[in-house]
Amino acid sequence: MSKSFPEKGTPWEDLKSQMATMAADDIDWRHGRNGYNVFFAGEDVLKVVKEAYGMFMSENGLNQGAFPSLKTMEDEVVEMALDLFKAPDGAAGSMSSGGTESILLAVKACRDRAASLGKDISCANMIIPYSGHPAFNKAAHLMGIEIIRTPIDETTRLPDLAAYEAAINEDTILMVGSAPAFPTGVVEQIPEMSEMARTRDLWFHVDACVGGYFAPFAERCGVELPAYNFTNPGVWSMSADLHKFGYAAKGASTVLYRSEELMKHQYTDVDCWPSGRMVTPTLAGTRPGGGIAAAWAVMNYLGQEGYTAKAQVILDTRAKMEAGLKRLGFEVYGDSKLMIINFGVEGVELYGLWGALHARGWWPGATSQPPALHMMLTPAHEAAMDDFLVDLEAALAEVKAGKADAAEEVRYS
Ligand SMILES: Cc1ncc(COP(=O)(O)O)c(C=O)c1O
CATH class of the missing domain: 3.40.640.10 (Type I PLP-dependent aspartate aminotransferase-like (Major domain))
Known part of the structure; x- marks a missing residue:
């Protein structure tokens, strides 16, 4: 046990800055670096x-x-x-x-x-x-x-x-x-x-x-x-x-x-x-x-029109991602028409690929069967997709060259 319950209180401003420091290593979901966990639909929605x-x-x-x-x-x-x-x-x-x-x-x-x-x-x-x-x-x-x-x-x-x-x-x-x-x-x-x-x-x-x-x-x-x-x-x-x-x-x-x-x-x-x-x-x-x-x-803020507009952004991002994946030689598994995309390459080791992406600041999801990556796209991925595909290409090359550090474990918890 390293932290005891403090005897005296601490001013909120100090605590706030401590918490911001703690968050520094968290995945950057505002910029779509996550494959799951956070569903960011824009600053206006967050404010509401x-x-x-x-x-x-x-x-x-x-x-x-x-x-x-x-x-x-x-x-x-x-x-x-x-x-x-x-x-x-x-x-x-x-x-x-x-x-x-x-x-x-x-x-x-x-x-x-x-x-x-x-x-x-x-x-x-x-x-x-x-x-x-x-x-x-x-x-x-x-x-x-x-x-x-x-x-x-x-x-x-x-x-x-x-x-x-x-x-x-x-x-x-x-x-x-x-x-x-x-x-x-x-x-x-x-x-x-x-x-x-x-x-x-x-x-x-x-x-x-x-x-x-x-x-x-x-x-x-x-x-x-x-x-x-x-x-x-x-x-x-x-x-x-x-x-x-x-x-x-x-x-x-x-x-x-x-x-x-x-x-x-x-x-x-x-x-x-x-x-x-x-x-x-x-x-x-x-x-x-x-x-x-x-x-x-x-x-009430978004209404059906607002949700439909967000869905269109995600579907467009998905189409762009799918085209990029195919160009890089990835296979997209199953006919998911929605926001989830499960993809891999035969013969390329999943842990290595996940580790190489993680080293570049991404936190994708993964599946064990097939051993593959998994992304749940949100509106935040629209702006992130070009960078993601660039990093994915580099990560893939690194794994193929045997230079990537494999993640020890990839799991949902
Ligand atoms: C299909 C499905 N069912 C149930 C759940 C569980 O939801 P929660 O994590 O909110 O408990 C999830 C979570 O991702 C899910 O994708």
């Missing part, structure tokens, strides 16, 4: 988000009776989300702290509903393609559900539908597809997958955490995607993160249900302590008012 967050930073979303402002804002965020994802009348939802919490909540709702219908959930399972997010493993572990992962095709990176269907058995309570999956960037075959669930009266969840607030605007730019939302009658719930391509402050996601009847199983209702009955819609007790306010503000 920061000010809105600051205005409601002390308010508590746990007690919306005391803060009707937060209730109005959360209700409106959910209504805007349901509208965006074409939910039917009677649909419902809530905000949560992020994709992982939204997924935990949907899995909880599914499990508790199954139990309420008399299903033996002690041996329940969920089916999810190999491409699905590890948050489902967390949920499975916490709730005592078996998780069955089914293969994806090596070339298209899409789930193998026959294997997905074959995995269904009498203990299945939940089926999952992604729109898009994080590693592949590909929107999965949600119409076919959700229909497999619907015909068996099983719950189907679309994980649109990463792409939910991007895909509808990419479609407005002319990108063609399979239907990934509530227009599929088999889709019973969706998760979509506002703190990613919604450009909101960290700590904001939406979890949505086809009906209130499905959503009611998300709640926890406890009346076994001296303070009386406590009903909470999400996993949290205290909920940051700032996260709700910032999401409401940015959605």
